[in-house]
Every structure is written in C-alpha cells, then in structure tokens.
Amino acid sequence: MYARFRDTTLGTSSAVSDTIVLDTAPPAAFNLSTPVTGTVTNTPSPAFSWEASSDATSGLAKYQLYLDGALSRDNITSTASITTTSLITDGLHSWKVVAVDNATNSRESSSLSFTVDATPPLTVTLSSPSTGTITSATRPLFSWGPTSDAGTGLAKYQLYIDGVLNRDNIAALNTSITPTTALADGSYSWKVVAADNAGNIRESDAYSLGIDTVSPTVSQVSVAASTPVSATIIWSSSEPTSSQVEYGTTTSYGSTSSESDTATRVISHSVAITGLTPGNTVHFRVKSRDGAGNTAVSTDGSFSTFWQVFTPLLTREHSAGW
Ligand SMILES: [Ca+2]
Ligand SMILES: [Ca+2]
Ligand SMILES: [Ca+2]
Numbered sequence: 001m002y003a004r005f006r007d008t009t010l011g012t013s014s015a016v017s018d019t020i021v022l023d024t025a026p027p028a029a030f031n032l033s034t035p036v037t038g039t040v041t042n043t044p045s046p047a048f049s050w051e052a053s054s055d056a057t058s059g060l061a062k063y064q065l066y067l068d069g070a071l072s073r074d075n076i077t078s079t080a081s082i083t084t085t086s087l088i089t090d091g092l093h094s095w096k097v098v099a100v101d102n103a104t105n106s107r108e109s110s111s112l113s114f115t116v117d118a119t120p121p122l123t124v125t126l127s128s129p130s131t132g133t134i135t136s137a138t139r140p141l142f143s144w145g146p147t148s149d150a151g152t153g154l155a156k157y158q159l160y161i162d163g164v165l166n167r168d169n170i171a172a173l174n175t176s177i178t179p180t181t182a183l184a185d186g187s188y189s190w191k192v193v194a195a196d197n198a199g200n201i202r203e204s205d206a207y208s209l210g211i212d213t214v215s216p217t218v219s220q221v222s223v224a225a226s227t228p229v230s231a232t233i234i235w236s237s238s239e240p241t242s243s244q245v246e247y248g249t250t251t252s253y254g255s256t257s258s259e260s261d262t263a264t265r266v267i268s269h270s271v272a273i274t275g276l277t278p279g280n281t282v283h284f285r286v287k288s289r290d291g292a293g294n295t296a297v298s299t300d301g302s303f304s305t306f307w308q309v310f311t312p313l314l315t316r317e318h319s320a321g322w
Contacts, residue, residue: 023058023103030099032112039114040152042198044087046114049080053099053107064098088116090151117151117198124157124194124204127175134210134291138183143176144192144204152197161190183211212292216241221286221298224270228278228306233271233286237296240265241288247273251283251300265291279307 006012030053035046054060063076065084072084096111127143129135148154159167159177167177189206221235233245243261248254257271269288276282283302289295 021058021103023055023101023105025055025057025101026105026107027053027055027060027099027101029053029107030097030109032095032097032109035095035112035114037112037114040198041114041116042118042196042200044089044116044118045083046088046116047081047083048095048097049082050097050109052079055099055101055105058102058105061100061102061104064100066096066098068093068095090116090119115152115198117149117196117200119149119151119196120200120202121149121154121194121196122147122202124192124202126190126192126204126207129207129209131207131209133207134212136211136213136292136294138211138213139178139181140183140209140211141176141178142190142192146175147194147202149194149196149200151200155195155197158193158195159190160193161188163189185211185213210291212290212294214239214290215294216288216290216296218286218288218296218298221301223301223303226276226303226305229276230272230274231276231282231303231305233269233273233284235269235286235288235298237267237269237288239290240267241269241290241296243269243271244287244289245271245273245284246287247276247282247284249277249280249282253283253285259287259289276305278305280305 030051033049033051035041035048048065062074063079064071065073065076065082067084067088073082076082092113092115094111094113097109099107124147125145127145129140142159154172156172157170157174158165159170159179161179166179170177188209188211190209191206192204194202217238219236221233224232224234226232242259242265244259245257246253246255255275257273260271261269269286273284281302281304283300285300286298287295
C-alpha cells in the first residue's frame with residue numbers, strides 16, 4: 001500500500017508506504033476430540049479437547065467453546081482440558097468449537113453430544129434382617145427396598161459386609177441377595193450401595209447383624225420352692241437365653257409356661273409354674289433359647305407337691321431330682 005497525506009493548508013506530506021494483509025479465508029478445518037458423542041459423565045464440569053486449527057494468512061487468534069449453541073467460553077488459546085465457566089446441568093448436551101483468525105474470520109467445528117448425570121440414585125432403604133437381628137443362618141438373605149435413578153438409570157447394587165465389598169453387580173431389578181460364603185459366628189454390619197450408569201453411588205444406612213450357631217447348655221436345674229399348687233424352677237444357662245418350663249404329671253408334660261426373659265435374656269433363670277395338684281408327682285424340663293433361636297432342653301426332672309393342708313397338723317416333705 002502506498003499513500004501521501006495532505007493537511008488543511010494544502011501542504012503535502014512525503015510519500016509513506018506500509019503493508020497490510022487482506023485475509024478473507026477462515027482458519028483451517030479441525031476436529032473435536034473429547035467428549036465424543038455417546039459419552040456419559042458424572043462430573044458437571046467435564047474437560048473438552050480438540051485438534052488444533054491454523055490460519056496461514058493472518059494467524060489464529062482464539063478458540064470459542066459453545067455449549068448447546070450458546071457461547072460458553074471465549075478467548076481460548078489452548079486445545080486441551082478446557083472446562084466451562086459454570087457447571088453443566090444433568091442431561092444431554094451438544095458442544096462445538098469455533099476457531100477465529102486475526103481478521104475475525106471463523107471456522108466452526110462439527111458438533112458432538114454427551115450426557116451429564118451428576119446425581120446419585122435415590123435413597124436405598126434396608127429391609128431385612130432388621131438391624132440388631134441375631135440369626136443362626138450363616139448365609140442370611142439380605143433385602144432392601146428398590147430405588148431408582150432419574151438420570152441415566154440404575155446400573156447395579158452392591159452388598160458390603162463390615163465395609164468390604166461382598167457382592168458386586170447385583171442386577172438393578174434384584175432387591176435381595178445372600179452373601180458369597182457362610183458367615184462365621186459374630187457381629188456384622190451390612191449395607192447396600194446403588195450405582196447409576198454414570199457411576200454415581202448412593203449408600204444405605206448400615207444394619208447390624210449377629211450370627212450365632214452355638215446352642216446354649218443348661219445346668220443346676222432345681223426346684224427352688226413349692227406349694228401344694230405351684231413351684232419355682234431355677235437353672236443356669238451357658239449364655240443369655242429366654243426361660244421356659246414344660247411340666248405335667250407325666251413325661252409327656254402337657255403344660256408350658258410362657259417364654260419369659262425374651263427382651264433381656266439371662267443366664268440365671270427362675271420360672272413359676274402354677275395349677276399343680278396337691279400331693280402329686282410333677283415332671284418338668286426347662287428350655288433355654290438364645291437370641292438366634294438355638295435351644296437347649298434339660299432332661300426330665302420330677303418332684304412331689306405337698307398335700308393341701310389347712311392346719312399345721314400334717315406336713316409332707318417334697319423332693320426334687322431326676
Ligand atoms: Ca484467515
Ligand atoms: Ca443419576
Ligand atoms: Ca448361642
């Protein structure tokens with residue numbers, strides 16, 4: 001370009017020259033890299049990357065990132081690990097990049113789409129065994145209420161026992177599972193984790209569970225006191241258990257006390273039996289049941305009730321033993 005300048009008094013400058021670039025060509029075409037179409041991500045701030053463009057004439061000035069057709073970030077000079085300025089909402093989105101040269105010509109990439117799901121599944125609620133249960137089953141059936149995921153859908157459940165993954169890839173339609181192997185006697189905590197198809201997880205609360213396969217034993221069974229129509233049977237058990245006595249006039253018994261000491265199980269037992277016949281032989285045996293339902297039953301014992309007496313003229317010894 002060549003120019004001379006004239007001022008208002010008609011003075012004329014000497015000639016000056018300079019070079020200007022005429023650029024009407026957009027930057028070179030380029031491809032997007034990631035996220036590719038079909039990508040499902042659980043981050044609301046995914047990184048975008050693309051191949052470099054170029055501009056032979058005026059040079060590349062910048063890139064612009066568009067999300068769902070709207071300018072999300074301007075004045076980008078890198079082509080890798082670009083994030084949007086604000087978090088991206090759950091759902092399907094499209095993205096593209098525009099390359100701009102120094103003469104403001106622009107080249108638009110093709111468009112790709114991806115899905116964001118940053119929301120975990122809904123609450124998982126355990127069903128059974130209810131927390132605090134003690135069972136003699138070494139492979140108890142763990143069950144929970146179904147949950148769901150509105151974003152990408154439920155992928156699977158997982159069973160954790162004492163914080164360790166016990167069962168993985170439990171189908172999303174299932175709501176119960178047994179552990180992989182028999183559990184030894186002891187106390188456990190268990191929980192269930194639900195995972196969606198984007199990898200978000202939701203944990204249930206933890207329930208406690210006791211496994212007890214060992215039956216109690218009973219000892220020191222005796223008759224503590226008796227009247228002509230009642231008696232008190234006492235005994236000890238090897239572990240805390242409930243208390244119950246079967247009794248009758250023969251070893252077929254026929255009467256049973258209600259099971260007591262079920263809320264707080266005990267090792268020293270005392271059960272009153274009533275409705276006895278004066279001057280009769282009473283057969284009885286005691287039952288001790290632990291929290292898991294393992295039961296000990298004593299051998300048969302017997303004693304004789306007093307004759308009914310209305311005056312202190314007659315007394316009769318009772319005896320216990322079997
Ligand atoms: Ca150009
Ligand atoms: Ca989700
Ligand atoms: Ca036991």
